[in-house]
Amino acid sequence: MEREDSIDLVTTLHEKVEPILLTFYNQFISYTIEKIIKNGFHIINSPGIRGIAKDIEKDESIEKWTSFLSFICEKHKQIGYVLKVQDEKDKNGKIHSRYYLKPSIKLQMQNPAEQLYGNVTLELISKNNNPLRIKCQTTYYSDRNFKEVRPFKQWMAIIFNNQPFNL
Numbered sequence: 001m002e003r004e005d006s007i008d009l010v011t012t013l014h015e016k017v018e019p020i021l022l023t024f025y026n027q028f029i030s031y032t033i034e035k036i037i038k039n040g041f042h043i044i045n046s047p048g049i050r051g052i053a054k055d056i057e058k059d060e061s062i063e064k065w066t067s068f069l070s071f072i073c074e075k076h077k078q079i080g081y082v083l084k085v086q087d088e089k090d091k092n093g094k095i096h097s098r099y100y101l102k103p104s105i106k107l108q109m110q111n112p113a114e115q116l117y118g119n120v121t122l123e124l125i126s127k128n129n130n131p132l133r134i135k136c137q138t139t140y141y142s143d144r145n146f147k148e149v150r151p152f153k154q155w156m157a158i159i160f161n162n163q164p165f166n167l
Contacts, residue, residue, distance in 0.1 A: 013067055013070055013071035013074065014071060014162070016064075016067045016071075017064070017067050017068045017071050020064070020068050021068075021071075021160045021161070021162075022160075022161070023039075024041075024052060024054070024136075024156075024160045025156060025157070025160035025161045027039065027041045027052070028043070028052055028153075028156050028160070031043050032153065039054075040054050040055035040056070040057065041053070041054050041055075042054070042055075044135075044137055047142075048139055048140055048141075048142065049137060049138070049139050049140075050118075050137070050138050050140075050152040051121075051135060051136055051137030051138060052135075052136055052137075052156070053133060053134065053135040053136070053137075054133065054134050054135075055132070055133050056131040056132055056133060056134060058130070060130075060131055061131075062126055062129050062130065062131050064131075065124050065126075065131040065134055066097070066124065068134065069097065069099060069122050069124055069134070072099075072122055072136060072159060073086075073099045073101065073122060075158075075159050076101045076120055076159070077101075078165070079116070079158065079165040080103055080104050080106075080107055080116060081101040081102065081103055081104065081116070081120065082101060082102055082103075082104050082105070083099060083100075083101050084100050084101060084102050085098065085099070085100040086098070086099050086100075093127060094125050094126065094127045094132065095125070095126050095127070096123060096124075096125055097123065097124045097125075097126070098121065098122065098123045098124075099120075099121070099122040099123075100119070100120070100121050100122075101119065101120040101121075101122075102119050102120075103115055103116045103119075110147075111145070112144060112145055112146050112147045113145060113146050113147065114146075114147050115140055115141060115146045115147060115149055116149075116150055117138050117140070117149060117150050117152070117154075117155040118138035118139050118140030118141075118149050119138065119139050119140070120136070120137070120138050121135070121136075121137045121138075121139070122134075122135070122136050122137075123135045123137075136159075138152065138155065
């Protein structure tokens with residue numbers, strides 16, 4: 001996909017998913033300030049792994065959440081990520097739709113390698129075409145072969161709050 005097509009797609013998808021993006025971002029900010037998490041949200045913060053997840057309420061459309069994942073995937077492509085895997089797996093009657101993105105190989109040619117915000121996994125779990133849970137997670141390396149991972153708060157602002165990205 002050409003860069004202009006990607007920008008057009010992101011703009012179109014952004015209009016569809018902007019309320020979801022703001023909800024995710026606001027929940028994250030609430031957590032960072034007050035350590036309060038609600039409305040089915042979960043913050044993932046372990047060594048080497050950071051992310052945000054949400055248990056989806058009944059009667060929400062699968063299309064809304066697949067558009068959300070597509071937007072996040074395309075947004076990552078704009079900031080130097082490459083889609084490595086896009087798949088769906090049936091695990092005990094639940095469908096796991098997943099995107100896996102890594103920083104471009106161009107960024108990894110340096111020593112130490114640039115890892116941006118880490119490798120990104122986006123996952124939507126659904127059953128009978130009903131969305132159940134969505135997860136956006138980064139995993140990063142902390143050894144001498146890689147530059148220090150960029151701040152998670154910055155990733156949230158760029159991806160979920162449309163802040164500018166600088167390499």
